[in-house]
Amino acid sequence: MPLVKTRPRPASRIGLAYTFLGIEGLTVLECGSMGHTLYLYKEAYLKEIEIKCHFYSTHLSEGDLVMGMDQRLIKGLRELEAKEASASVVALMPSSLGEMTGFDLKGLAQSGIERQFKLVSFEKGGFDYSFEDGLEEGLYSLCRTLVKRSEQAAKKDAKVIVNVLGGRHFDNTLDLKVLSSELYRKYDCHINTFLPLSSSVSAIERLTEADLNIVISRDAIKTAEYLKHEYQMSYIVDETFGGKNESK
Amino acid sequence: MNLSRLRTNLQIPLSTDLVYRGCHCPMHTALASLRHLKDISSLVVGTNECTYYSRLVLNEDFHSEKARHYCYLMSSRETVFGCAKGLHEAVAEMFEEGIERLLIIMTCVPALIGEDYKSLLEPFGERVKVIDLSHFKRNGYGSGYDLLSEALAQWFLEESAEGFRLNEITLLNDVHHDFSSLTEYQTVIVTSTKWRRLIKPLRQAGIEVYSTYNIWDAVNMEKLLLQVPESQGILEISLDYCNHRHSEHSDLANRLSTLGIEVHILNQDVHSLGLSQALHRLGLKVTRLHMEEWHESEAEAQSACLKLGMDPEVIYEADEVFGHRGKVRFRQIGFEQWVDTPRETWLSLCQLPLESRLSEFYKLMYGVLEHFEIGGDVNAAGQN
Numbered sequence: 250m251p252l253v254k255t256r257p258r259p260a261s262r263i264g265l266a267y268t269f270l271g272i273e274g275l276t277v278l279e280c281g282s283m284g285h286t287l288y289l290y291k292e293a294y295l296k297e298i299e300i301k302c303h304f305y306s307t308h309l310s311e312g313d314l315v316m317g318m319d320q321r322l323i324k325g326l327r328e329l330e331a332k333e334a335s336a337s338v339v340a341l342m343p344s345s346l347g348e349m350t351g352f353d354l355k356g357l358a359q360s361g362i363e364r365q366f367k368l369v370s371f372e373k374g375g376f377d378y379s380f381e382d383g384l385e386e387g388l389y390s391l392c393r394t395l396v397k398r399s400e401q402a403a404k405k406d407a408k409v410i411v412n413v414l415g416g417r418h419f420d421n422t423l424d425l426k427v428l429s430s431e432l433y434r435k436y437d438c439h440i441n442t443f444l445p446l447s448s449s450v451s452a453i454e455r456l457t458e459a460d461l462n463i464v465i466s467r468d469a470i471k472t473a474e475y476l477k478h479e480y481q482m483s484y485i486v487d488e489t490f491g492g493k494n495e496s497k
Numbered sequence: 498m499n500l501s502r503l504r505t506n507l508q509i510p511l512s513t514d515l516v517y518r519g520c521h522c523p524m525h526t527a528l529a530s531l532r533h534l535k536d537i538s539s540l541v542v543g544t545n546e547c548t549y550y551s552r553l554v555l556n557e558d559f560h561s562e563k564a565r566h567y568c569y570l571m572s573s574r575e576t577v578f579g580c581a582k583g584l585h586e587a588v589a590e591m592f593e594e595g596i597e598r599l600l601i602i603m604t605c606v607p608a609l610i611g612e613d614y615k616s617l618l619e620p621f622g623e624r625v626k627v628i629d630l631s632h633f634k635r636n637g638y639g640s641g642y643d644l645l646s647e648a649l650a651q652w653f654l655e656e657s658a659e660g661f662r663l664n665e666i667t668l669l670n671d672v673h674h675d676f677s678s679l680t681e682y683q684t685v686i687v688t689s690t691k692w693r694r695l696i697k698p699l700r701q702a703g704i705e706v707y708s709t710y711n712i713w714d715a716v717n718m719e720k721l722l723l724q725v726p727e728s729q730g731i732l733e734i735s736l737d738y739c740n741h742r743h744s745e746h747s748d749l750a751n752r753l754s755t756l757g758i759e760v761h762i763l764n765q766d767v768h769s770l771g772l773s774q775a776l777h778r779l780g781l782k783v784t785r786l787h788m789e790e791w792h793e794s795e796a797e798a799q800s801a802c803l804k805l806g807m808d809p810e811v812i813y814e815a816d817e818v819f820g821h822r823g824k825v826r827f828r829q830i831g832f833e834q835w836v837d838t839p840r841e842t843w844l845s846l847c848q849l850p851l852e853s854r855l856s857e858f859y860k861l862m863y864g865v866l867e868h869f870e871i872g873g874d875v876n877a878a879g880q881n
Contacts, residue, residue: 251569251570251571251572251575251580251583251587252540252567252568252569252583252586252587252590252591253548253567253568253569253570254557254565254567255552255556255557256549256552256556257545257548257549257552257568257570258545258549259545259549260544260545260546260549262545262546263545263546263549278515282522282605282632282633283516283518283519283520283522283632283815284519284520284521284522284524284525284550284632284638285522285546285550286516286518286519287518287519287520287521288521288525288550288553290518291553292550292553295553303517304517304518305515305516305517306515306516306519307514307515307516308511308516308519308632308636308815309632309633310507310633310634311507311633311634312507313633314609314633321514324514324515325514325515327514328513328514328515329515332515332819344546345544345545345546345576345605345606346605346606346609346633349576349606349609375544375573376544376545376572376573376576377572377573
């Protein structure tokens with residue numbers, strides 16, 4: 250029965266958005282209603298999640314739904330180039346309206362039009378995908394597009410450098426200080442970045458400088474597998490952090 | 498798009514191709530208003546995005562004995578084939594729980610597939626109303642109030658006793674939530690733009706209705722007082738006060754008109770067509786106008802503006818960081834530098850009773866005058 254009497258579980262679009270929230274230097278362009286973008290701000294505010302990326306929306310009209318959203322999006326990207334000179338990576342976030350009209354974000358991202366920024370497209374923005382699917386795709390696609398093979402950085406000491414992957418839960422905001430101290434106590438390691446909890450575009454590009462990935466939630470396993478396969482980075486899964494009682 | 502060519506809501510262009518943060522959708526304002534209406538239940542129909550976010554505004558915390566606020570989550574199959582059967586069952590279940598009236602709110606996806614919910618829900622009779630609040634059909638959120646108030650009017654006017662008006666006059670303002678009592682009055686004065694769409698149905702029910710939300714100068718205020726003498730009591734203003742304002746108005750108009758000042762009204766709280774008439778009469782040239790929504794009820798104000806010889810560009814000012822949403826901007830024609838009055842100033846003006854609103858408005862305009870004459874601080878004058 251689709252009558253929901255409390256609050257529906259969020260779907261993949263919100264999972265995608267949650268992935269982007271903590272990534273500094275990322276610009277997100279939502280291809281849909283500006284009302285959704287504003288709600289995203291409102292929810293992040295209510296949950297005390299810091300928004301490090303920049304969210305924009307194309308909005309849309311009846312005409313766009315009939316004639317296609319290509320022109321609207323292309324104009325939006327043009328304006329973005331003018332307004333955000335520092336933008337280097339733009340995530341094209343889909344919505345269910347775009348999915349209904351069959352708008353091809355991937356095609357646009359790969360169209361080869363020369364821009365000052367890199368475009369990353371995502372597909373799981375509409376129906377039938379869960380919040381966790383959105384988190385998984387968000388992390389995976391960003392890493393696939395941005396991670397660079399880098400020279401191993403000179404180590405300050407013998408400690409292991411790790412990337413912490415995952416941890417963006419829906420109903421539990423992890424406290425990074427607590428998480429850091431627990432990881433330090435348990436693994437005696439330096440932390441390169443928390444992705445996606447608190448990271449940046451440049452930190453994602455330098456992900457391979459670390460020795461190991463620690464996966465703290467299942468949605469990051471696909472990304473860890475990718476990094477292992479492409480860059481020979483080992484990973485361990487440790488889901489003991491951020492139990493429900495540990496919410497901020 | 499110029500005012501003279503504006504005929505539909507869809508003609509109003511967004512001020513930008515790239516919206517930062519943006520504006521709420523009409524579902525938001527309708528749900529926020531429903532929080533105060535104790536006996537009306539709601540059912541938001543849509544995909545996960547809209548139903549999920551709708552619970553940020555209206556959820557089980559606002560349930561009462563006769564009201565429930567639920568949502569209907571459409572599956573991907575239903576976005577193609579419709580949700581007639583499921584919706585019918587959901588509505589029946591809500592009535593089994595003891596609700597009395599149900600407002601069904603259609604969001605973007607059900608509006609896009611165009612399913613006819615009104616005929617689908619006919620078996621439930623007048624207890625169910627359907628409103629289409631899809632965001633792609635408009636830029637702003639004003640129709641959340643508009644369509645909600647129309648649905649409310651249908652309910653309470655049907656139930657009211659015809660021809661019997663117990664009381665003389667009342668105000669319909671931002672904090673008014675007992676709509677069913679409106680039919681007990683002979684005269685209603687609408688002071689908030691939120692409820693402007695109630696004017697027509699109330700008039701059709703034989704109630705005299707006047708509005709003050711669109712009055713920004715002594716000329717229009719005097720017109721209202723002459724039409725409704727008893728409103729002097731409820732609005733706490735007199736014709737003497739109007740006369741005083743008239744002389745102030747003439748003084749301002751004489752001095753402002755020599756300066757050649759143009760204005761952009763980009764504020765969403767004021768009735769921009771009403772304010773632009775007042776500014777025009779003060780000798781200012783309104784060249785750009787933010788409009789939340791165009792509706793046929795605005796045709797009279799639109800035609801009044803055109804008769805004055807104005808034809809400003811109409812836009813929907815959406816951008817909050819790079820744009821100037823909320824501001825009213827002044828500058829001398831031919832100069833680059835704008836002088837901005839912030840949203841807060843205009844929001845607080847809108848919330849004042851008519852007499853204080855006009856006093857403060859004229860003070861603000863004296864501030865504008867001083868700025869362009871001797872370089873004074875516009876906003877300091879507005880706050881005094």
